[in-house]
Amino acid sequence: MRTPVITLNFKTYRESSGERGLALARICEEVAQETGKSIVIAPQQIDLSLIAKEVGIPVLAQHVDPVGEGSFTGHISPAAVKESGAIGTLVNHSERQLSHELIRLTVEKCREVGLESVVCANDIEMGKVAASFGPDYVAVEPPELIGGDISVTSANPDVVSGTVEKVKEVNPKVIVLCGAGVKNGEDVRKAIELGTEGVLLASGVVKAGDPKEALLDLARGL
Numbered sequence: 012m013r014t015p016v017i018t019l020n021f022k023t024y025r026e027s028s029g030e031r032g033l034a035l036a037r038i039c040e041e042v043a044q045e046t047g048k049s050i051v052i053a054p055q056q057i058d059l060s061l062i063a064k065e066v067g068i069p070v071l072a073q074h075v076d077p078v079g080e081g082s083f084t085g086h087i088s089p090a091a092v093k094e095s096g097a098i099g100t101l102v103n104h105s106e107r108q109l110s111h112e113l114i115r116l117t118v119e120k121c122r123e124v125g126l127e128s129v130v131c132a133n134d135i136e137m138g139k140v141a142a143s144f145g146p147d148y149v150a151v152e153p154p155e156l157i158g159g160d161i162s163v164t165s166a167n168p169d170v171v172s173g174t175v176e177k178v179k180e181v182n183p184k185v186i187v188l189c190g191a192g193v194k195n196g197e198d199v200r201k202a203i204e205l206g207t208e209g210v211l212l213a214s215g216v217v218k219a220g221d222p223k224e225a226l227l228d229l230a231r232g233l
């Protein structure tokens with residue numbers, strides 16, 4: 012991913028499912044082209060392959076399992092995600108939490124197949140643990156602020172700057188993002204000011220009356 016970045020997680024919202032997900036992905040692509048800013052999307056797993064083929068912006072999975080190719084049923088293999096055209100994946104999202112060992116294995120598997128990993132962390136401590144596994148990104152998102160109206164950058168700026176500081180102590184190469192309640196360009200501007208290289212968000216765009224306008228506003232903060 013090119014940073015600074017706006018990363019949009021489609022979650023399983025109705026507004027970002029199927030055809031509506033593809034339409035939203037096209038809006039993201041349009042805004043990325045018009046503004047020259049880096050916008051990355053994480054569509055629903057079921058739509059991943061289609062969307063990755065249809066749009067020219069980077070696409071992430073929302074989750075992968077640390078399995079190889081072969082006798083594994085009902086798993087999402089990193090190799091298949093890579094082949095679908097995705098460039099990386101979220102790992103350990105607050106709504107899809109994993110044990111530390113599974114996070115470690117997932118990051119390792121992603122590296123093996125050439126997928127970037129964005130490991131989510133609920134707090135500073137978890138940010139440190141995540142960084143120790145050597146992912147490409149750590150995204151700090153306090154769960155109590157997810158889906159809310161107040162951005163983490165205003166409600167808890169210390170968790171953002173604290174995560175940047177601790178992650179860099181563990182591994183200076185790991186890039187830090189933040190999310191939860193991020194809605195507008197001012198939130199993005201603060202996120203950058205607090206030391207991150209971008210944001211991870213969902214409802215501020217997916218649930219917006221005018222997602223394109225919401226994205227344009229976010230992009231102005233980068």
Ligand code: G3P
Binds near residue numbers: 020104159191192214
């Ligand atoms: O992955 C993004 C996320 O959990 C934050 O969600 O709706 O607060 O932007 P939201």
